[in-house]
Structure formats: C-alpha cells, structure tokens
Amino acid sequence: xxxxSILNGKYxxxxxxxxxxDKNYNMVYKFYDNLKEGRFTxxxxxxxxxxxxxxxxxxxxxxxxxxxxxxxPSEGTVLVVAEQEAGVPLGFQAPLIHAHVDLGxxxxxxxxxxxxxxxxxxxxxxxxxxxIPIEPVPADGKKGAVIQHExxxxxxxxxx
Amino acid sequence: MDRNxxxxxxxxxxxxxxxxxxxDMFQEAGKACFNDIPGLSNKDVDGLIVASxxxxxxxxxxxxxxxxxxxxxxxxKNICARVELLCASGSSGIILAYGLIKxxxxxxxxxxxxxxxFTPQKWEVFYSELGTGDHDWDGSQGLGLPxxxxxxxxxxxxKLYGTTEEQLAMVSVKNRRNGLNNPKxxxxxxxxxxxxxxxxxxxxxLKLFDCCPVTDGxxxxxxxxxxxxxxYTDKPLVYIKGVGQATVNNMSANMPSMTTWEALKIxxxxxxxxxxxxxxxxxxxxxxxxxxxxxIIESEDLGFCEKGEGGLFVQEGRSDYGGDVAINTDGGLLSxxxxxxxxxxxxxxxxxxxxxxDAARQVEGARTGLTHNLSGLSAAHTVLVYGRDI
Numbered sequence: 001x002x003x004x005s006i007l008n009g010k011y012x013x014x015x016x017x018x019x020x021x022d023k024n025y026n027m028v029y030k031f032y033d034n035l036k037e038g039r040f041t042x043x044x045x046x047x048x049x050x051x052x053x054x055x056x057x058x059x060x061x062x063x064x065x066x067x068x069x070x071x072x073p074s075e076g077t078v079l080v081v082a083e084q085e086a087g088v089p090l091g092f093q094a095p096l097i098h099a100h101v102d103l104g105x106x107x108x109x110x111x112x113x114x115x116x117x118x119x120x121x122x123x124x125x126x127x128x129x130x131x132i133p134i135e136p137v138p139a140d141g142k143k144g145a146v147i148q149h150e151x152x153x154x155x156x157x158x159x160x
Numbered sequence: 161m162d163r164n165x166x167x168x169x170x171x172x173x174x175x176x177x178x179x180x181x182x183x184d185m186f187q188e189a190g191k192a193c194f195n196d197i198p199g200l201s202n203k204d205v206d207g208l209i210v211a212s213x214x215x216x217x218x219x220x221x222x223x224x225x226x227x228x229x230x231x232x233x234x235x236x237k238n239i240c241a242r243v244e245l246l247c248a249s250g251s252s253g254i255i256l257a258y259g260l261i262k263x264x265x266x267x268x269x270x271x272x273x274x275x276x277x278f279t280p281q282k283w284e285v286f287y288s289e290l291g292t293g294d295h296d297w298d299g300s301q302g303l304g305l306p307x308x309x310x311x312x313x314x315x316x317x318x319k320l321y322g323t324t325e326e327q328l329a330m331v332s333v334k335n336r337r338n339g340l341n342n343p344k345x346x347x348x349x350x351x352x353x354x355x356x357x358x359x360x361x362x363x364x365x366l367k368l369f370d371c372c373p374v375t376d377g378x379x380x381x382x383x384x385x386x387x388x389x390x391x392y393t394d395k396p397l398v399y400i401k402g403v404g405q406a407t408v409n410n411m412s413a414n415m416p417s418m419t420t421w422e423a424l425k426i427x428x429x430x431x432x433x434x435x436x437x438x439x440x441x442x443x444x445x446x447x448x449x450x451x452x453x454x455x456i457i458e459s460e461d462l463g464f465c466e467k468g469e470g471g472l473f474v475q476e477g478r479s480d481y482g483g484d485v486a487i488n489t490d491g492g493l494l495s496x497x498x499x500x501x502x503x504x505x506x507x508x509x510x511x512x513x514x515x516x517x518d519a520a521r522q523v524e525g526a527r528t529g530l531t532h533n534l535s536g537l538s539a540a541h542t543v544l545v546y547g548r549d550i
Contacts (some may be wrong), residue, residue: 014217015287019296053413054297080315080418082308082363087286092302100312100418110309110412112301153300 274378339495404430
C-alpha cells in the first residue's frame with residue numbers, strides 16, 4: 001500500500017503548487033486562456049493607464065474596475081542567477097535555476113529557467129517565456145462525475 | 161486613554177529539532193515566561209495573542225489561541241486571537257498587544273509564538289514554503305525556501321558595493337559566538353572564519369553558516385500597562401517606545417530594489433520618530449539575520465552605517481560588543497534558529513534582558529534597544545524600539 005488511502009486519487013488545493021486557473025475558481029482566468037495561445041499578458045487600467053502585474057480585477061492605483069488585457073514582452077535579459085540544489089520543492093527538478101529577469105524594461109520577474117544546467121546561465125543572457133503543460137485539476141461534477149480542468153503554466157528558457 | 165506599556169517578562173522553550181509538539185513547546189515557553197515574573201500568576205493575564213505562521217500546514221491546527229490559553233491556564237477576557245505575518249508574526253503580536261494596552265482595552269497580555277516545522281518527512285516543510293510568497297505567481301515558479309532569493313540579494317550587494325564573502329562570514333562568526341549566550345538556542349557552538357568560508361554552498365555565494373536553520377520552538381513575553389507592571393515586578397521597567405511595520409511590495413515583480421529595503425527604511429523611521437530617538441541612540445539591536453547578507457543590509461537601512469558600508473561595519477567590529485551597536489547579542493536567527501512566530505518574541509526577550517541589565521552577556525549601560533524582523537522575500541519589515549526611559 002502506498003500513501004494515505006483516503007487520499008488516493010483525490011486532489012487537495014493545499015498541496016497544489018500551481019494556481020487554480022479555471023473560471024470557476026478565479027476572475028483573471030483570461031491570463032491562462034491567453035497563455036494557452038502563447039501570449040503573456042496582464043491587465044491595464046483604462047481610466048488611469050496603470051499597468052499591473054500580476055493581473056487584477058481592480059486597479060491598485062485608482063481602484064477603477066475598468067481593466068483591459070495587454071501583452072507583455074516574452075523575452076528578457078537575465079539580471080542575476082541563483083542555482084538551487086538543496087531543498088528543491090517536490091515537483092521541481094534539481095538544480096532549480098532561478099533568474100531575476102528584465103522583460104524589455106517593462107517588468108522584472110523572478111522566474112524559473114528550465115532545461116538549463118548548473119553553470120550554464122549568466123548575467124546578460126537572453127531568456128524567453130515558454131508555455132508548459134501541467135497536471136489538470138480533477139473537480140467534482142454532478143452525480144459523481146469528475147471534470148478535468150486542463151492547465152498550462154509558464155517558465156523561461158535560455159535563448160541559444 | 162494613552163498609557164505607557166512595559167515588557168515585564170519572557171521565556172522560551174528549547175529551540176532546535178525537537179521531539180515535541182507545538183502544544184508542548186507553547187507550554188514550555190509559557191512556563192518559562194511565568195517563571196521570569198514570580199509576582200504574576202497565569203490568572204492575572206487578561207489577553208493572549210498567539211503568533212504562528214505554519215500551524216495549519218505543519219500541525220493541522222487552526223483556532224490556535226484558545227488552545228494555547230487552555231493549555232496555559234489563561235482565561236483571557238479582552239483579546240484571544242492568533243496573528244500571522246510569517247517570520248514577523250511574533251513582533252506583530254507584540255505591536256498589537258502594545259496598542260491594546262496603550263489604548264486601555266487590555267492591561268496584561270501574553271504574546272506567545274512558535275512553530276513545529278520538523279514533520280516526519282522532510283519534504284513537507286520545503287513544499288509548504290511555496291505558500292510564503294505569492295503562491296500563484298512566485299510559488300508556482302518554485303520560489304519557496306528563501307536561499308535562492310537571498311543569494312541574488314548577496315550577489316547584487318557584492319557587485320554594487322564590493323561586499324565580500326569574508327564579510328558575510330564575519331556576520332555568522334559573530335552571531336554563532338553570541339549564540340553561546342543563549343543556552344536555549346539551536347546552536348551553542350562558535351565557528352571560525354575558516355569554517356564559515358569552507359562550508360558547503362547552500363545557494364552560492366551563500367554557504368551553510370550564512371543561512372539560518374529550520375527550527376522547532378516557541379517563546380513568550382508579557383506586556384503590561386505601567387501601573388500593573390509596577391505591581392507585578394520589581395525589576396527595572398522596560399518600555400516599548402515606538403513601533404513601525406511597513407510593506408511596499410509582495411510579489412517579486414513589484415520589488416523596487418533588491419539591495420535597498422524601502423519598507424525597512426519606512427518601518428525604521430516610523431519607530432525612531434515615535435520613540436524620539438535616532439539610530440545612533442540604539443545601544444543594542446536584534447535584527448533579522450535570516451542570512452548574513454540580511455544583517456549587512458539591515459545595518460545600512462536602519463541607519464547604523466552608510467549605504468553600502470554594511471560589510472565594513474561588521475568587519476570593523478562596529479556591530480559587536482564594544483562597537484557602535486551590538487547586534488544579535490544572543491546569536492540571532494543564525495545561532496538560535498528561526499521558528500517563524502517565535503523569532504520576534506525571542507528578540508524582545510533579549511532586548512528586555514539587555515535593558516534590565518540581566519542579560520547573559522551584558523552590553524554595559526544599555527538603555528535603548530531595537531528589534532527588527534523581515535518577512536517573506538523581504539516583503540514586509542517590522543521595527544520596535546524599547547527603552548528604559550519613556
């Protein structure tokens with residue numbers, strides 16, 4: 001027997017390293033819909049013009065609810081790299097390469113760089129956003145049915 | 161009503177890898193705290209604040225404050241609640257109790273904080289760390305345990321200001337030596353500069369002794385209005401003089417600077433101005449040395465030295481006993497360990513003892529002290545100024 005029998009086949013939000021993306025669970029699901037089409041996007045306030053990241057439903061500058069979706073640069077420059085061998089969370093591979101990335105001067109982000117060996121990534125290198133499939137969420141449907149909510153997420157890769 | 165507020169006693173459980181549950185350690189900490197104030201009984205406490213961040217994740221226990229009250233025989237009537245601000249949960253509890261007492265809502269409040277982080281399988285706490293930043297945007301990139309972030313902070317500080325790995329190591333050598341002053345801390349073993357420099361990397365350039373460990377433990381203090389403080393203790397009175405708590409960003413994308421901690425400068429200035437003191441008035445400080453680079457930046461952004469000179473500050477002994485301001489006199493997080501909710505309370509205990517004059521190793525004549533916590537990926541900062549004079 002493996003694991004705790006009561007949990008077999010069960011999904012627990014509290015153990016999910018990724019966000020719930022379906023529109024049943026959040027109001028910025030369009031980010032993930034856009035991501036599925038290869039677009040890296042966020043929200044911008046149509047009243048005051050403030051561009052936020054992460055995406056919002058309310059502008060943190062003027063509290064307007066009038067938001068539009070805009071594209072962000074999907075290529076960037078590495079500012080600094082950290083290579084993690086120890087304590088890598090379950091579900092991520094060691095070495096876990098973290099990079100502080102400058103996305104076209106518009107945004108900096110602490111992102112994960114995949115398919116990258118230790119010592120391979122340096123300050124000044126170019127990285128690009130890649131969309132990755134992740135495990136779907138099995139949600140309770142009617143009459144015992146299980147609905148699979150498909151998901152994607154993103155990471156970065158070195159431009160070679 | 162606007163009353164003076166005193167810290168009248170404190171104590172802690174043993175910290176480290178404990179064969180004990182959270183509730184065991186809260187009992188030990190509470191008992192140690194009551195032992196420090198012989199004139200006060202658990203029945204005299206009219207408020208309880210419990211500080212714990214991971215209680216739901218590593219103990220499967222919410223609604224923690226009534227549980228702790230029951231175990232400690234406290235029957236609070238003015239406040240009985242838990243507070244959470246990750247690594248600054250304990251200091252947050254002290255600030256809230258201070259406000260309640262100052263305003264007359266409560267008279268005698270215990271603040272106890274702690275964590276049980278060692279669970280039967282080691283991966284669990286590392287995994288739970290994914291929830292400490294913005295889970296959906298930073299945690300999902302694998303950013304959980306803090307060493308990768310603070311490695312970047314160190315690299316940037318070294319590049320900008322010429323800070324060296326030796327200077328980082330000097331912080332751990334000082335704090336591990338000071339850790340000999342706290343028999344309940346996780347380590348009572350001094351290290352040499354060579355040992356620090358030759359230790360294995362955790363995340364380069366940070367090595368083993370540059371990082372605080374994972375820790376089980378709890379601590380407790382009692383605050384009281386000045387009138388009650390005089391009734392319950394004949395030790396010198398230590399006042400809370402000023403507090404500040406600030407955040408300017410949470411998610412990594414909104415961080416203004418890795419090497420200048422804006423929220424720390426704001427929190428520090430708030431605490432200094434409310435206390436009517438300046439950085440040069442601080443005789444002894446407990447700052448949040450989760451990593452050696454943290455203490456270096458904190459000595460700069462708290463105004464103990466100029467920006468960029470934090471490395472030199474430790475190298476010249478200015479943060480040691482006999483220097484400008486003795487920092488982390490009981491070993492800090494690097495030696496005592498860091499059970500999140502317990503840390504701010506441990507810091508308060510050490511400052512209280514230093515100002516009362518009964519610390520294990522005394523900063524001679526100390527009259528004004530400071531505690532500082534950072535929490536998250538340097539996302540929030542909490543500063544308290546304590547003093548013998550109000």
